[in-house]
Amino acid sequence: MSPVAPVKTLKIDGRDLSGRQEETILDVARQNGIFIPRLCEMDGLSDVGACRLCLVEIKGQNKLLPACVTVVEEGMEVTTDSERLQGYRRMILELLFTERNHVCSVCVSNGHCEMQMLAQRLGITHVHFPYRYPKEEVDASHDRFVIDHNRCILCTRCVRVCDEIEGAHTWDIMGRGIDAKVITDLNEPWGTSETCTSCGKCVHVCPTGALFEKGRSVAEMLKRRQFLPYLTMMREENE
Amino acid sequence: MVFEIGGGIPEGRKFKAVQTGGPSGGCLPSECLDMPVDYESLAKAGSIMGSGGMIVMDESSCMVDVAKYFMDFCMTESCGKCIPCRVGTYQMHRILTAIGNMNATPQDMKMLEELCDLLKHTSLCGLGQSAPNPVVSTLRSFAEEYRAHIEDHKCPAGVCGGQAAAAAAAERETA
Numbered sequence: 001m002s003p004v005a006p007v008k009t010l011k012i013d014g015r016d017l018s019g020r021q022e023e024t025i026l027d028v029a030r031q032n033g034i035f036i037p038r039l040c041e042m043d044g045l046s047d048v049g050a051c052r053l054c055l056v057e058i059k060g061q062n063k064l065l066p067a068c069v070t071v072v073e074e075g076m077e078v079t080t081d082s083e084r085l086q087g088y089r090r091m092i093l094e095l096l097f098t099e100r101n102h103v104c105s106v107c108v109s110n111g112h113c114e115m116q117m118l119a120q121r122l123g124i125t126h127v128h129f130p131y132r133y134p135k136e137e138v139d140a141s142h143d144r145f146v147i148d149h150n151r152c153i154l155c156t157r158c159v160r161v162c163d164e165i166e167g168a169h170t171w172d173i174m175g176r177g178i179d180a181k182v183i184t185d186l187n188e189p190w191g192t193s194e195t196c197t198s199c200g201k202c203v204h205v206c207p208t209g210a211l212f213e214k215g216r217s218v219a220e221m222l223k224r225r226q227f228l229p230y231l232t233m234m235r236e237e238n239e
Numbered sequence: 240m241v242f243e244i245g246g247g248i249p250e251g252r253k254f255k256a257v258q259t260g261g262p263s264g265g266c267l268p269s270e271c272l273d274m275p276v277d278y279e280s281l282a283k284a285g286s287i288m289g290s291g292g293m294i295v296m297d298e299s300s301c302m303v304d305v306a307k308y309f310m311d312f313c314m315t316e317s318c319g320k321c322i323p324c325r326v327g328t329y330q331m332h333r334i335l336t337a338i339g340n341m342n343a344t345p346q347d348m349k350m351l352e353e354l355c356d357l358l359k360h361t362s363l364c365g366l367g368q369s370a371p372n373p374v375v376s377t378l379r380s381f382a383e384e385y386r387a388h389i390e391d392h393k394c395p396a397g398v399c400g401g402q403a404a405a406a407a408a409a410e411r412e413t414a
Contacts, residue, residue, distance in 0.1 A: 048320070049321075049363060050320045050321050050322070050363065051321070051322055052321050052322055052323055052361045052362070052363065055361055063360075064360055064361060088357060088360065088361050091353065091354075091357050092322050092323055092357070092361065095322055095323065095326035095327060095330065096322055096326065098326065098330070099322075099325075099326045099329075128350070129330055129350060130330075130333070132329070153322075154319065154320075154325070173319070175319070176317065176318045176319045177314060177315060177316070177317035177318065177319045177325055177328070177329075178314065178317070178319065178325055178326065178328075178329045179319075180318075180319035180325070
């Protein structure tokens with residue numbers, strides 16, 4: 001007798017699909033070419049379920065659940081794209097645009113920005129909430145990299161990649177609520193950081209133009225994400 | 240409970256509302272005065288037991304001001320991890336402040352209602368999910384007060400106003 005394979009079968013958007021028992025809805029959707037928007041999630045990093053863009057409807061569940069942290073269950077019926085979800089996603093993204101100063105036309109990531117691409121994909125033509133226009137700082141004290149807090153969306157990818165992959169934990173979050181911001185070490189200038197290894201992983205996982213390489217002008221900052229799944233795979237093989 | 244145990248409203252003023260359950264709770268109007276204080280009844284009336292605390296308000300309290308006070312609490316207490324709560328509480332507080340300063344528009348009210356729905360259903364934790372409660376419950380029972388602030392530029396309880404409202408009034412004059 002063959003051992004029972006730990007596979008769960010479920011329905012996503014009416015399609016019969018299957019996933020391993022430890023996989024999330026987002027994993028299974030991604031393998032099957034079903035697009036679910038997200039900004040904080042990144043393959044190779046731990047999941048935090050913070051951006052709330054990947055919320056999906058599950059039959060029999062009152063609450064909307066984040067696809068990035070919800071593990072598949074037998075017989076689940078998932079809807080990833082409804083009018084209601086689209087409305088919420090657009091509003092969340094709009095709120096993000098109002099929070100800081102996301103001026104695409106002068107941004108190093110213009111044309112390569114995950115947030116910009118998502119806004120286009122979700123059909124956001126204008127933001128109907130008023131902008132905050134906060135005064136945010138730019139820290140260019142590092143030899144090779146710059147952090148522009150005006151473009152930061154607090155997705156914490158930099159914090160996670162630095163801690164989980166590089167093992168340096170230079171990045172962290174300071175403060176809370178609307179005043180929260182990412183910091184290096186104990187809120188010291190990035191250039192004086194004693195823990196930073198200048199590996200640049202944070203720069204390349206950053207979804208927006210908040211982290212970029214020095215010397216890049218408007219629309220010139222192309223991010224290379226391929227290193228992450230490669231690194232994770234190599235490490236797993238070595239274990 | 241309010242009148243027998245609490246001793247009623249001082250100085251002969253009229254009872255307006257009772258807020259139950261702390262910052263995440265709701266405001267109940269005078270119709271609910273004779274209701275039993277238990278989990279089911281409170282939930283049915285649109286509030287919660289929460290901490291078990293009660294704040295009794297008379298006609299000298301403005302419900303917009305009350306909603307703003309609780310939203311200020313939620314905005315300050317938001318951890319900032321998820322976007323709906325982090326930015327949503329900020330935007331709701333901004334709108335409630337604008338209403339208190341008599342310079343809100345009907346569009347602001349629409350936005351406020353949209354944000355109530357968004358926060359309730361998409362926030363990560365209980366704080367964000369229940370942050371709209373004071374707004375939702377005051378909108379349900381005291382919509383007239385919101386309307387008075389926005390359309391008549393008046394605060395029925397005489398709480399809101401001050402310098403910002405005077406500036407808004409002056410701006411309307413010149414416009």
